[in-house]
Amino acid sequence: MPSRRAALAGAAATALVLGGWLADAAAVMSAAEEDESLARDEDYAAGIVALQAGNFAAALPRLQAALKRFPDAANLHNELGFAHRKLGRYEPAFVHYRRALAIDPRHRAAHEYIGEAYLAVDDLAGAERHLKALGEICLLPCDEQQDLRRAIDAHRAKSRPR
Amino acid sequence: MRNISIAAAAALTLCLTAAPSAHETEEGKGQLGKVSFANSCDAKVQNELQRAIAMLHSFRFTAGEKAFRHVLEDDAACGVATFGIAALLMNNPLAGQGASPKAAETAAAAIEQGRRIGAKTQRERDYIEAVASYYADFANKPERARQASRAQAFEALAARYPDDDEAQIFAALYIAGTQSQADQTYAAYLKAAAVLEKQFAKYPDHPGVAHYMIHSYDAPPLAERGLPAARRYASLAPDAPHALHMPSHIFTRVGAWQDSVGTNRRAADVAKQDKNSTEAFHAGDYMVYAELQLGRDQAARKVIDELTSFGNLDPGVFPGHYAAAAMPARMALERGDWAGAAQLPAHGSRYPFVEAITTFSRALGAARSGNVAAAEADGEKLAAQHKALLDAKNSYWATEVEVQRTAAAAWIAQARGQRDEGLRLMRAAADLEDKNDKHIVTPGRVLPARELLGELLLEQKQPAAALKEFELSQQREPNRFRGIAGAARAASEAGDRAKAQALYARLLELGREADSPRPELAQAKTFAAAR
Numbered sequence: 001m002p003s004r005r006a007a008l009a010g011a012a013a014t015a016l017v018l019g020g021w022l023a024d025a026a027a028v029m030s031a032a033e034e035d036e037s038l039a040r041d042e043d044y045a046a047g048i049v050a051l052q053a054g055n056f057a058a059a060l061p062r063l064q065a066a067l068k069r070f071p072d073a074a075n076l077h078n079e080l081g082f083a084h085r086k087l088g089r090y091e092p093a094f095v096h097y098r099r100a101l102a103i104d105p106r107h108r109a110a111h112e113y114i115g116e117a118y119l120a121v122d123d124l125a126g127a128e129r130h131l132k133a134l135g136e137i138c139l140l141p142c143d144e145q146q147d148l149r150r151a152i153d154a155h156r157a158k159s160r161p162r
Numbered sequence: 163m164r165n166i167s168i169a170a171a172a173a174l175t176l177c178l179t180a181a182p183s184a185h186e187t188e189e190g191k192g193q194l195g196k197v198s199f200a201n202s203c204d205a206k207v208q209n210e211l212q213r214a215i216a217m218l219h220s221f222r223f224t225a226g227e228k229a230f231r232h233v234l235e236d237d238a239a240c241g242v243a244t245f246g247i248a249a250l251l252m253n254n255p256l257a258g259q260g261a262s263p264k265a266a267e268t269a270a271a272a273i274e275q276g277r278r279i280g281a282k283t284q285r286e287r288d289y290i291e292a293v294a295s296y297y298a299d300f301a302n303k304p305e306r307a308r309q310a311s312r313a314q315a316f317e318a319l320a321a322r323y324p325d326d327d328e329a330q331i332f333a334a335l336y337i338a339g340t341q342s343q344a345d346q347t348y349a350a351y352l353k354a355a356a357v358l359e360k361q362f363a364k365y366p367d368h369p370g371v372a373h374y375m376i377h378s379y380d381a382p383p384l385a386e387r388g389l390p391a392a393r394r395y396a397s398l399a400p401d402a403p404h405a406l407h408m409p410s411h412i413f414t415r416v417g418a419w420q421d422s423v424g425t426n427r428r429a430a431d432v433a434k435q436d437k438n439s440t441e442a443f444h445a446g447d448y449m450v451y452a453e454l455q456l457g458r459d460q461a462a463r464k465v466i467d468e469l470t471s472f473g474n475l476d477p478g479v480f481p482g483h484y485a486a487a488a489m490p491a492r493m494a495l496e497r498g499d500w501a502g503a504a505q506l507p508a509h510g511s512r513y514p515f516v517e518a519i520t521t522f523s524r525a526l527g528a529a530r531s532g533n534v535a536a537a538e539a540d541g542e543k544l545a546a547q548h549k550a551l552l553d554a555k556n557s558y559w560a561t562e563v564e565v566q567r568t569a570a571a572a573w574i575a576q577a578r579g580q581r582d583e584g585l586r587l588m589r590a591a592a593d594l595e596d597k598n599d600k601h602i603v604t605p606g607r608v609l610p611a612r613e614l615l616g617e618l619l620l621e622q623k624q625p626a627a628a629l630k631e632f633e634l635s636q637q638r639e640p641n642r643f644r645g646i647a648g649a650a651r652a653a654s655e656a657g658d659r660a661k662a663q664a665l666y667a668r669l670l671e672l673g674r675e676a677d678s679p680r681p682e683l684a685q686a687k688t689f690a691a692a693r
Binding site (some may be wrong): 032033034035036037038039040041042068070071072074075104106107108109139140143 | 242257258259260262263301302303304305326459549552554555556558561564567568571589590591601
């Protein structure tokens with residue numbers, strides 16, 4: 001996972017502290033509460049720490065354990081996709097990235113990473129589809145779009161006959 | 163439930179007991195509403211048990227659990243008290259976050275204790291098993307599956323004991339707890355509300371009935387129906403902090419600003435007595451929002467000053483910080499004080515979405531004052547705050563800040579003379595905001611994006627299109643001062659005098675008790691005089 005998106009576990013833990021306050025507040029279920037519950041999950045937190053350490057094999061079982069409780073968390077599917085991809089397991093990586101995007105079609109990181117996964121299996125058109133999607137989602141220039149564009153350019157340069 | 167007199171109940175050993183229609187006003191313990199939960203526990207614990215049930219109905223988690231545990235200490239055979247402990251540990255069943263793993267362990271222990279004690283009636287044992295359904299296989303189930311099991315179990319309980327009104331009320335609560343955000347028909351809420359309306363007619367002083375009705379109608383198209391319960395709840399349980407503040411969620415949704423000011427005033431006072439700065443600031447933000455809708459700028463300023471001098475906020479709990487950043491931002495933006503907005507100082511919390519309130523206000527203020535360079539600098543800060551939230555996997559708040567960033571960019575484009583780009587961005591911001599429900603921490607965004615779209619269209623001399631956007635915005639956030647003022651101006655400029663007249667009349671009514679010379683009110687008076 002790129003370093004610019006790496007410092008997440010600590011940030012999530014601090015940024016999402018609710019204490020007991022939320023318990024005394026009225027609410028409809030919202031995406032915010034789901035984010036917060038996931039951030040508090042021990043398996044998820046351990047999976048993220050393992051991802052940050054580059055220990056993808058160790059990350060997988062913890063993230064899969066969290067998935068039982070959070071089957072519809074786009075972030076979690078994105079991270080599972082990432083772990084599988086880094087282990088060279090593209091089929092399950094695509095399954096998780098697609099699920100992340102089905103849950104949250106505007107998930108920028110999932111668009112970038114699935115695009116990079118397409119490049120890894122030499123499917124340039126697939127990567128470009130997601131670059132186009134990022135262009136529509138990022139109303140203003142965004143890192144994910146720029147990173148995927150760079151990856152596509154690098155892939156093209158590498159594939160070009162010398 | 164049939165109320166059974168305590169005298170008759172006491173005459174029988176181990177009989178089904180109900181408290182004497184327990185109006186919970188014991189000296190020094192506060193008023194929590196009337197509850198009558200039939201049970202077979204010892205007569206000496208009846209008052210405490212009924213109080214504990216009343217606390218459960220008002221989501222008083224810590225105090226309620228303590229009360230149920232006291233009951234067990236005083237009557238070790240009162241197995242049904244463990245139902246209450248486990249129910250409280252599920253947290254707010256309508257908030258979606260559910261029990262924490264640690265709470266689930268504690269609840270499982272309480273349920274085991276209840277089974278071991280063995281409540282004396284089948285009905286009480288059924289209550290324990292109904293709550294146990296939520297915790298079954300806890301670690302391997304998503305929250306929504308737990309919610310579904312819970313609702314199913316309590317519906318079965320209610321069906322098995324049709325004369326047990328507490329069972330009907332709890333079933334309604336847990337049915338409401340299955341409402342999905344994606345279901346715009348609000349089927350679960352309405353199913354719960356149908357049960358609760360009947361109970362409300364029977365028990366207007368029951369804290370759970372009024373409380374759960376408010377939650378069941380806490381959605382924009384339903385909110386109006388929640389007004390009677392909202393007005394009732396605060397008065398019947400004035401010692402439950404949640405009961406004082408909660409009705410204002412309905413009042414805000416329907417634009418009942420005076421009601422909101424009243425109930426939040428009391429909530430803030432209680433919070434201040436309890437030295438709970440988070441709750442005081444939260445109530446204060448709702449109050450400031452409501453006062454500004456009434457054109458009562460001085461009153462809003464007084465609330466801000468009062469809270470600023472009240473005390474420090476816990477750095478680890480965000481709602482107080484949200485309110486502290488939002489209140490001065492609202493004060494500037496709602497009054498169209500763009501120069502003031504551009505000068506707002508950063509709040510200085512650890513939460514990027516809280517800091518973004520100020521950054522957005524500064525960017526918008528600068529752009530609308532023509533200071534493009536300053537607006538761009540704050541626009542870059544908004545981009546960094548947005549990225550920090552994405553990195554923290556905080557998708558909800560990332561989207562909120564993305565709306566702010568895009569809206570700021572729209573007004574920067576407008577200030578640069580890039581009118582089409584400005585409109586494209588502002589429309590995209592409004593569409594994005596419409597898909598993201600407002601968070602419970604806030605009475606409303608500091609300015610609704612669609613209202614800002616209306617204002618941008620007005621700037622671009624497209625009053626008919628602007629009017630449409632103001633009207634759309636009012637559907638989600640009715641009775642807003644700026645929304646009505648914008649719509650009135652748009653109608654006037656579009657040549658729809660009848661509509662403009664009606665809207666200006668509404669504005670004058672809204673600002674009847676205004677304590678400040680808002681230019682929009684002067685325009686309304688001029689328009690009315692020119693007829």
